Amino acid sequence: MARLAEYELEQGDGGAVLTLTGPYLVSTIGALDEELRSLDGPIARVDLSNVSEIDTVGAWMACNIASEHQAEITGASERAQRLLGALDGISSDEDLAAPRLPVWSRVPEAMGEKVFNARTGAIGVISFLGALLISAGNLFKNPRRFRIVALVRQVELVGVSALPIIGLMSFLIGIVIAQQGAVQLAAFGAETLTVNLVGRITLRELGVLMTAIMVAGRSGSAFAAQLGTMKLTEEVDAMRTIGISPMEALVIPRIMASVLTMPLLGFYASCMAIIGGAVVGDLMLGIPFWTFLARIKEVVPTYDVWVGLIKAPVFGLIVGLAGCYNGMQVKGNSEEVGIRTTMSVVSAIFAVIVLDAFFAVFFTELGWG
Structure with a gap:
């Protein structure tokens, strides 16, 4: 059994003497560390003559006490x-942190770095779009290479599996819009216009917009996490090695699923929101449920429906691109998967909201306001 390190503190003529005994190694002095750090009184001499073995940790402890x-x-x-x-001369009390720059210097530097990185990101997105178009062209020339099973599977995950949560969310949003709108319109004695409010705002704007946000958080993040994990485990590289294009096998089915299912999900969400508004109208405003639904056909212009349906596939394309692009950019370690997943959701939601504002101005200029 290895001998443990010991010490003895004695009072001598010239002051207290600390005598260290035994092996002072990293494996033996752990039990004495706190005791030696808490020694009271001045020590005049540290005697190492009885130390049988010593390493850097033991020497550092003796040096620190002295x-x-x-x-x-x-x-x-x-x-x-x-x-x-x-x-x-080595001291453990030195400040190891780098000096922090003042805020008027630190903030512009951080902003400049983000702007520079945005340029790199824009180049990456353009390159990704180019690779996507080339892969789509190859599939158009060789339709037998298109993976219909993968597309059907992604349609199920993006569309069918999302129906419950999107339906519930839209139903509750319709209830909130109808209830709050009725409260505000009651001040003008125009509670019956709640039908107009619910119908137009859900079919034209909120139905598709909230669906896109939900799909970005649900499916866009899944795209980024799935593809990012495949990149880390080198499955994507293995596909390239055996002659399978990752763009054709992984990216295109996911983007197509988002584009195809978004109009259906958006229209479904609008219908569920209208049903929620009809429930509020029946319970609070005295408008019968079926009368509320019949009035929707009269007060909502047909072009409001078309506005929502035109925006939906564009939003689906943005969500699919953001998720797949960020997933394919993962490299290094597993932390990158979480970072890229977050970036895919944030960038998709931001782009969707910006495009929705653009569409609002565009369709108003066309006279579909």
Whole structure:
């Protein structure tokens, strides 16, 4: 059994003497660390003559005690003297953190770095779009290579599986719009216009917009996480090695599923929101449920439906591109998967909202306001 390190503190003529005994190695001095750090009183000398073995950790402890008590180290062997000489002047009290720049310098520098990285990101997105178009052209020339099973599977995941949560969300949004709208319109005695409010705002704007946000958080993040994990486990590289294009096998089915299902999900969400508004109208406003639905056909112009249906596939394309692009950019470690997944959701939602504002102005200029 290995001998443990020991120490003894004695009072001598010239002051207290700390005698260290035994092996002072990283494996033996752990039990003495707190005791040696808490020694009271001034120590005049640290005696190492009884130390059988010593390493850098043991020498550092002796050096630290001597420095703290302004003591002299005696009895050191040749090896101990070399280690003590190497540690001479080293202090653990130094500030290891780099000095922080002032805010008027730090903030512009951070903004400039983000702008520079945005240029790199824009180049990456353009390159990804180019690769996507080339792959789509190859599939158009060779339709047998198109993976219909993968597309059907993604349609199920993006569309069918999302029906419950999107339906519930839209139903509750319709209830909120109808209830709050009725409260505000009651001040003007126009509660019956709640039908107009619910019908137009859901079919034209909120139905598709909220669906796109939900799909971005649900399916866009899944695209990024799935593809990012495949990149880390080198499955994407293995597909390239055996002659399978990752763009054709992984990216295109996911983007097509988003584009195809978004109009259906958006229209479904609008219908569920209208049903929620009809429930509020029946319970609070005295408008019968079926009368509310019949009035929707009268007060909502047909072009409002077309506005929502035109925007939906564009939003689906944005969500699919954001998820797949960020997933294919993962490299390095598993932390990158989480970072890229977050980036895919944030960038998709931001782009969807910006495009929705553009569409609002565009269709108003066309006279579909």
